[in-house]
Amino acid sequence: MIQAMTAMFSYSFMVRALIVGVLVSVSAALLGVSLVLKRYSMIGDGLSHVGFGALSIAAVTGMAELAVAIPVVVIAAVLLLRISENAHIKGDGAIALISTGSLALGVMVISTTTGVNTDIMNYLFGSILAMSGPDAALSLVLSAAVLILFLLFYNRMFAVTFDEGFARATGSPAGSYNTLLACLTAVIIVLGMRMMGALLISSLIIFPPLTAMRLCKTFKGTVICSGMLSAVCFIIGMFISFFFSTPTGASVVAVNIAAFAVFSLIAHIKTLK
């Protein structure tokens, strides 16, 4: 076991992937608590598809992936937020429209120019090798920045998540905090999707908070539990992926499913007592 672990960490890209992955997982789980409670989970899913479209175009045109995808997804995040806040437009329909549209566009762009199917597979389901690129350092800095910003805005995030009307009425710029939440989510999704895959990245946002909420009754408890759970699930998922040669993204999600099942079971037993 120890030997196998040493073997795993002898690859420098594995170490990088582990560090960036843990940071991204923790950030996604923290942001996820607010997103899930505000019923914005679908925005996360929509953004990952927009990210897929943007990454495809960047790959085909030979531009730097992050430099293209991050601004595009941030703009999409602000747009999706406006749509879901506006009660006159059918919010979920509009989000589905944008996300499936971007997915289709991305597939078209990739297949017509390169015709290489492994690229599509890597973007859709993720690849651990994504972290061997030159922008691993950038990913590290950005995910750390998201984490720090979330912690600095923690009290404000709670206020707009719990009761936006009250926050607004008593003089807090709730709209700006919502925009910040959407932008941080956009950055984390782009950083995480290359490893987790466009189809699986939103699970990092949704699973840990929902799992934590099975047992936690305070916001602080939920945030802490969600973050720790996400880190543990990611690390276990990566070990599974390494030892059984399964895709990283899918392995991490599988561990998250198991954690959710365990927490639900404990919560159920608690109510029986």
Next chain:
Amino acid sequence: MSLLTCENAALAYDGRVVISGLDFSVEQGDLLCVTGENGAGKSTLIKGLLGLIKPKSGHIYTGDGLMHKEIGYLPQQNKFHHDFPASVEEVVLSGCLNSIGHRPFYKKAEKQRAADNMVRLGISSIAKQCYGQLSGGQQRRVLLARALCATHRLLLLDEPASGLDPIATAELYRIISHLNRNDGITVIMVSHDIPAAVSMAKHMLHLGNGAIFYGTPEEYKATSSGSAFLGGGA
């Protein structure tokens, strides 16, 4: 100058104008009770005064240097889902958000303010409990404690007594009167309890069927003794 002024304002709910011709102002230290039938637009008025909805016509503006950061607010409904993970303590403390300026975290002073308001409303013993699993009356007190944390000059209460038993209601009215008289907090309160409103208020605003009464409780009593509320006042 007045804290809040309505100038011939009309407010809409769901696109339909429910109140029009609002013409009154609230002075520093006032205690204004808003009464009226269900659907007369009382909550809409509160939202208009808070700036959460814009008037369809006319103007609502704040004066005397009143800032939104100095307003406390108790919403009417609890729209929060019952499994929202938040403790009573966290909810009450979030009322202090408008006093922390650009600081990221709460200081001792804010935590003390939250603790004091929990004592004042008798909810210290449930501080660690989950907000969503409390009874309606307890939730009401938690939100009221949060509103008190946010209040520096003006307090808007939308049916503060709903879901409270008679003893808790009497205690609540005592707290509100005390805040108004001793701390100089201006209060605007929506209430169905007209006898209590008449005894506490310095001014009354009655909304109903397009007719609006604004005046002192004495003037209000005179109109209510007549069979219908026929506008006029002020």
